[in-house]
Amino acid sequence: MQEGKMGVVVEVRKVYPYPFQHVVNSYLNKYPTPLEKHVTGIKTVEEKTDPATGIVYRRRIATCNNVIPSFLRKFSILKISNIYLEEESWLDMKARVMTLKSHCLTWAQYASLNEESMYKESTENSNWTEFTQKGSITITGAGLLNCVLETFAQTFLKQGVKRSILIMETILQERCGCPFS
Template sequence: MVVTIDFQHVFKHPLQLVVETHLTKYPNAKDKWVFKVETLERKIDLSKGVDYRRRWAFCENILPNILRQVSALNVKELILEEEAWLNIRSGHLQLKSRNITWASYARMSEESKFARADDNPNWTVFKQHGQIDINNFGPLTHLLEMFASKIINYGVQKTVRIMEELLTERAGKSDS
């Protein structure tokens, strides 16, 4: 079974601020789960107006101890990869994310987009589609899928909350 999520949110802030905030939000004191982000590759294509970045986020393993009894799941940190294409001309940021850790057991992928809202160019629409496909865990597969579903939903809500808090802080600083 594949666990999926589709999510949409409107940030009442300009695209430039939202994109900048997304690209610099981790690590931060509001979320201890992501403790390091490394940029592995960055290319700017001036002829196409595209700024490309490939980054790894290093996260704490938040699996419950009961699931960590499986040796493959008992790792200290998780690594997630994010590829980002900022199209400066059309004014949108497209993202693709996937797990590096546990890739042979589970495949997590997200596709996200930040773009100016059609009805208000000073607002930004965030759309995300994500899925997790877990295999090779026999009877634990269903339990892991249920846990993954809860974590995905919680993670999206938490990310939006953190983004809103950071955006409010940063917008306040730019006003002064």
């Protein structure tokens, strides 16, 4: 985790000891789950397959609870119940790669939240899947709140990444077997 002029940045790499297809299917069906109370829904708003390449494009909208602490919600711009994130993904089963880009639709005039992720078949073992992610949050236009919100975002991102990986491990373990036990 780094901070500075760029806001808050997080980078993650994880190898799941499961085949690509299992990991991708688990990811695409991960939410909603009782393991994560903040993500209340995911809706696919566009899905198409390129007939020439076979690449499946999906655009999904996630509905999440507002996790901003109540003491900050006194400011009108933060007084909302749901936050919306847009995710675009490109699944290439031939190359065994799925790339994803996500950004926050809520508060776009005050903050930018962007993530780029990739799941791909591991070069170490074809039955494993590598996951990499780079995400950033930059707060602007919130005046004196910028620093407070970036500090909160840093803590939330750090916890969120750990929780997301734990959820994937739990789902994979339940569906596919038990390498993580």
